[in-house]
Amino acid sequence: MIEALALELADEQATEALGAALARAFSTGGVIHLAGDLGVGKTTLARGLMHALGHEGAVRSPTFTLVEPYEMLSPKVYHFDLYRLGDPEELEMMGIRDYMDEGALVVIEWPERAGGILPAPECRVELADAGSGRSARIHTNDRIAGALSEALASRSNTQ
Numbered sequence: 001m002i003e004a005l006a007l008e009l010a011d012e013q014a015t016e017a018l019g020a021a022l023a024r025a026f027s028t029g030g031v032i033h034l035a036g037d038l039g040v041g042k043t044t045l046a047r048g049l050m051h052a053l054g055h056e057g058a059v060r061s062p063t064f065t066l067v068e069p070y071e072m073l074s075p076k077v078y079h080f081d082l083y084r085l086g087d088p089e090e091l092e093m094m095g096i097r098d099y100m101d102e103g104a105l106v107v108i109e110w111p112e113r114a115g116g117i118l119p120a121p122e123c124r125v126e127l128a129d130a131g132s133g134r135s136a137r138i139h140t141n142d143r144i145a146g147a148l149s150e151a152l153a154s155r156s157n158t159q
Helices: 012-025 042-052 091-094 094-100 140-156
Strands: 003-010 031-033 067-071 076-081 105-109 123-130 133-140
Touching: 003 012, 003 123, 003 140, 012 042, 012 076, 012 123, 012 133, 012 140, 042 076, 042 105, 091 123, 133 140
Parallel strands: 031 105, 031 123, 076 105
Antiparallel strands: 003 133, 067 076, 123 133
8 A cells, every 4th residue: 555645624524525536436336434433524524525426315334234325326325334343253243244245345444443354455544633624545556546636636627
């Protein structure tokens, strides 16, 4: 993984816009890890991603169900929130590997709670408080770095 980018996110709309850029970069699927403390915008970023892929309803963090499938999207998306995960073995019992099928986009909040069970991500976004907004540190592999840079450039050209 390389550190591709450090961004300042002024508000909720900027966080959603980053999610939309990630949606464009992951148009063929992959694995994204979202890290950061409670309330820093992980679900907001996921909402921007889902809306960019065409989801029109609410996007809530699947804190109690662990996973929310969005199988009508292209690519289909599985949104995980592992905050309340009691034991990483629960992921094995629920069939976590079945969600990692080729072509799906898997977005995982709180990946550090999985205890090494998850596959390596193609992108890790670390969100943190930064004054009145947020900061994002984005680590990607080479395949995603170029696509994400392009998506972010097109986003800033349309603002």
